Amino acid sequence: MTGTMPRAEKILSRINELASVSEAAKGITRRYGTAAAVEAGEKVRGWMRAAGLRVRVDAIGNIRGIWKSENAGADRLVIASHIDTVIDAGRWDGPLGVVMGLDLLENIISSGRKLPFDVELIAFCDEEGVRFHTTYLGSKVVAGSFERDMLDRKDGEGVSLREVIGMIGGNVEALEGDAIPPDQWLGYFEIHIEQGPVLYEKKAPVALVKGIAGQVRAEVVFKGMAGHAGTVPMDMRKDALCGAAAFILAVEELAARAGSGLVATVGKLQIANAASNVIPGEVVCSVDIRSADEVVLSQGHLQLKELCEAIGAQRALEVIWTVVQSSSPVVCDGRMNELLGKSIRRAGYEVLELVSGAGHDAVPISAVSPVCMLFVRCYKGISHHPQEHVETEDLAAAIVVADEFIHQLSEIWKYPL
Numbered sequence: 001m002t003g004t005m006p007r008a009e010k011i012l013s014r015i016n017e018l019a020s021v022s023e024a025a026k027g028i029t030r031r032y033g034t035a036a037a038v039e040a041g042e043k044v045r046g047w048m049r050a051a052g053l054r055v056r057v058d059a060i061g062n063i064r065g066i067w068k069s070e071n072a073g074a075d076r077l078v079i080a081s082h083i084d085t086v087i088d089a090g091r092w093d094g095p096l097g098v099v100m101g102l103d104l105l106e107n108i109i110s111s112g113r114k115l116p117f118d119v120e121l122i123a124f125c126d127e128e129g130v131r132f133h134t135t136y137l138g139s140k141v142v143a144g145s146f147e148r149d150m151l152d153r154k155d156g157e158g159v160s161l162r163e164v165i166g167m168i169g170g171n172v173e174a175l176e177g178d179a180i181p182p183d184q185w186l187g188y189f190e191i192h193i194e195q196g197p198v199l200y201e202k203k204a205p206v207a208l209v210k211g212i213a214g215q216v217r218a219e220v221v222f223k224g225m226a227g228h229a230g231t232v233p234m235d236m237r238k239d240a241l242c243g244a245a246a247f248i249l250a251v252e253e254l255a256a257r258a259g260s261g262l263v264a265t266v267g268k269l270q271i272a273n274a275a276s277n278v279i280p281g282e283v284v285c286s287v288d289i290r291s292a293d294e295v296v297l298s299q300g301h302l303q304l305k306e307l308c309e310a311i312g313a314q315r316a317l318e319v320i321w322t323v324v325q326s327s328s329p330v331v332c333d334g335r336m337n338e339l340l341g342k343s344i345r346r347a348g349y350e351v352l353e354l355v356s357g358a359g360h361d362a363v364p365i366s367a368v369s370p371v372c373m374l375f376v377r378c379y380k381g382i383s384h385h386p387q388e389h390v391e392t393e394d395l396a397a398a399i400v401v402a403d404e405f406i407h408q409l410s411e412i413w414k415y416p417l
């Protein structure tokens with residue numbers, strides 16, 4: 001592993017360089033289509049070009065670098081992750097998979113190794129979905145599943161996705177053409193921090209991902225009646241915020257009681273025309289529901305929706321429940337995982353298999369390609385937080401595993417047989 005420490009240090013310096021690009025004065029924030037997001041993309045584009053890849057920015061803003069094999073008609077292995085972030089984010093969630101994928105390719109190219117398949121390295125432009133509250137915009141274009149009605153979604157300032165794509169030099173008419181044809185996919189490989197505490201507790205540097213939890217994201221509007229905080233008697237109020245508050249605590253209670261791996265979170269809450277002397281008339285909140293089990297997920301979604309409607313009826317509030325994004329649980333590819341497990345073992349580590357509670361770009365890609373993910377330990381599992389951290393030694397360990405995995409794939413996918 002000491003042999004890969006210089007490569008690990010180079011990965012760390014690039015992670016830190018990307019972390020210095022933010023739309024906020026304090027902390028790391030790079031929402032889709034902002035100047036910071038474009039600047040980060042340009043940085044990655046420069047690194048890819050310097051590595052000798054054929055680089056382009058696609059119609060929605062993904063940064064894509066291809067390394068062609070000498071085999072005409074070879075299939076394509078995609079190595080990818082995202083470079084957009086949540087607000088006040090950590091520096092590893094997303095960029096790790098892009099910067100480590102770049103290192104793998106630089107190492108292959110500099111060693112003169114020939115690959116039997118093409119490799120496309122992609123920095124996806126919007127996995128988190130923070131700006132338009134719907135996730136995987138970049139990877140859905142590559143998977144060919146981008147829904148055009150998303151183009152009319154507006155951000156908090158009322159700017160549409162269509163306008164933002166135009167502003168960054170994208171092309172809404174070319175989105176479909178930027179999908180990788182289904183028959184060209186060999187597979188998809190994403191390296192990502194675990195974003196959970198298991199590897200930290202087990203003192204293990206890496207794990208393979210068995211599956212990815214399904215998720216439902218909804219927007220809930222509570223409509224009551226605004227009024228004067230000083231004159232409306234308590235028993236005559238239709239307080240939208242109290243209704244939302246009752247719902248938010250009920251979400252926590254139902255998910256905690258349900259067990260069976262269901263999790264549910266209210267992460268956003270907006271009060272229309274908020275003022276300390278006005279009874280809130282309208283409130284909007286988000287609900288994020290997840291489970292690795294399809295049945296648990298759909299039951300949880302139904303129960304939470306019914307709970308919301310019951311609270312609305314009790315308090316004479318109108319409630320509007322809109323699903324803005326949903327994805328089923330994903331099972332990662334058995335054959336690729338077998339090779340990844342072999343690579344972890346050859347690197348001298350225990351083969352741990354985890355299910356990801358976090359969503360990843362592998363989710364939309366799994367509809368058109370076998371997907372495989374390597375998790376890397378992060379400090380106490382902390383993520384979506386500035387304290388997100390990966391030890392350099394764990395980067396070095398992940399490099400050894402990933403190098404071996406590419407070698408294993410090359411042994412299997414020989415062209416022409």
Ligand code: HGY
Nearest residue numbers: 127128357358359360
């Ligand atoms: O929300 C998620 O699971 C991911 O961070 N987009």
Ligand code: MN
Nearest residue numbers: 086093128384
């Ligand atoms: Mn994330």
Ligand code: MN
Nearest residue numbers: 093094127360
């Ligand atoms: Mn991520």
